[in-house]
Amino acid sequence: MDLNNKIVINFLNENNALSLSALEKEAGLSSGLLSKVLKEERNLNQAHLDKLKPVLEKYGLKNKGIAKKAKIIAMVNHKGGVGKTTSTVNLGKALSMQGFKVLMVDLDPQGNLSQCYGIEEPQEQLYDALIHNRELPFEEVAENLFLSPSDVDLSQADLELHQRPDGYIRLKKVLLPQQEEFDYILLDCPPSLGILTSNALIASDSFILILQPETLAIKGLNTILRTVDQIKDGLNENLTVEGILFTLVDKRTINHQTIMNYVHENFPYFKIFNSIIRSNMALSEASMISQTIFDYAPRSNGAKDYMAVTKELINE
Known part of the structure; x- marks a missing residue:
């Protein structure tokens, strides 16, 4: 099925948080056109649809014939x-917003x-799901935002995955049925480079390297x-590098600025997010009471920083 006016109208109605004027500008369409299309005062011609299709796909358009996996x-x-x-x-919350x-x-x-x-x-x-071949469990934790949980039981998976012939691709198999259901799937990896992280990298299109600008972090970067x-x-x-994201940054610290400059100079072939996550007390406080920064302190620097990174991610 090719893109048509009905598909566009349904998509825009289902994703009404998207700015029509921004979509028009990005697709090179005349101002106000999409508003008239939604009111059924105008129809998009084939030239309009051809310009609009890659833009809407970037923002999650999925339908038969032009399906876009997560x-x-x-x-x-x-x-x-x-x-x-x-x-x-x-980032999950910001993308859902x-x-x-x-x-x-x-x-x-x-x-x-x-x-x-x-x-x-x-x-x-x-x-x-990984070990007992069940469907991936997940639950909705906020509007448009879902979580597949884990606890200490997952620590047993390390040995058990090593014993399976498909141990390194189990996560890829588990996620396959979900790829047409979601726009983004974010994998929160363990703080190690074992088989669970390998599973994540094998299953992923890309990865974000979270980097605190400290000396020891640079040594770990090469690993x-x-x-x-x-x-x-x-x-x-x-597998591609989505970007290196600097977190817990204090720009007043010479060491932090020096290390960020070092990464820019010595890893020029990697994308580095222009936005950084500044050290922010509100982020720590939000974590302590199990809230996102957007729920706890929506006007804080932490909220501004994560939304800036999210927009970079969307508009890459």
């Missing part, structure tokens, strides 16, 4: 305490992502990139 992004770092789960929570349907998957046996939504001992969790190269050489040659 973009799967792994959130990666080899150590904890760098803002990885915080970034997953808030932009009208996208988002699934977050908790791949960390510590279950920090799940605990952010008050889920501590889930009866059904990711482990069951992560070697792991990525091994994945690309073997089971996922299409």
Whole structure:
């Protein structure tokens, strides 16, 4: 089925958070055209549809014949305490606020992502899908935002996945049925480079490297990139770097600025997000009471920073 006026109208009605004027500008359409189309005062001709199709696909258009599968992004770092789960929570929320349907998957046996939504001992969790061949369980935690939870039971999966012939591609198989249901799937990886993180990288289209600008983080950066190269050489040659995201940044600290400059100079072939996540007390407070920054302090620097990163992600 080709794109037509009915599909466009249905999509715009279902995603009414999208700015019509911004869509018109991006597609090179005359101002006010889409508003008239929604009122059925005008019809889009084929030239209009051809311009509009790639723009709407970018914002999640899915239908028979022009189906668009979810973009799967792994959130990666080899150590904890760098803002990885915080970034997953808030990027997921920000994407959902932009009208996208988002699934977050908790791949960390510590279950920090799940605990952010008050889920501590889930009866059904990711482990069951990975090891017992069940469907991936998930629940809606906010409008357009869904979570597949985990807890300490997932720690058993490390050994059990190693014993399976399909151990490194289990997550890819588990996510396959969900790819037409969601626009984005965010994988919150554990703070290690074991088989769960490998599963995430093999299943993903791209990854975001969460990096706190500290000296030890730079040493770990090369370790992560070697792991990525091994994945690309073997089971996922299409894996790309979505971007390096600096978190917990204090621009007043010379060391932070020096390290960020070092990364820009020494890794010019990687995309680095222009937006950074500044160190912000509201982010810590929001995490402590299991809220996103957009619910807890929507006008804070933390909310502004994560929305800026999200818009970069959407408009890449």
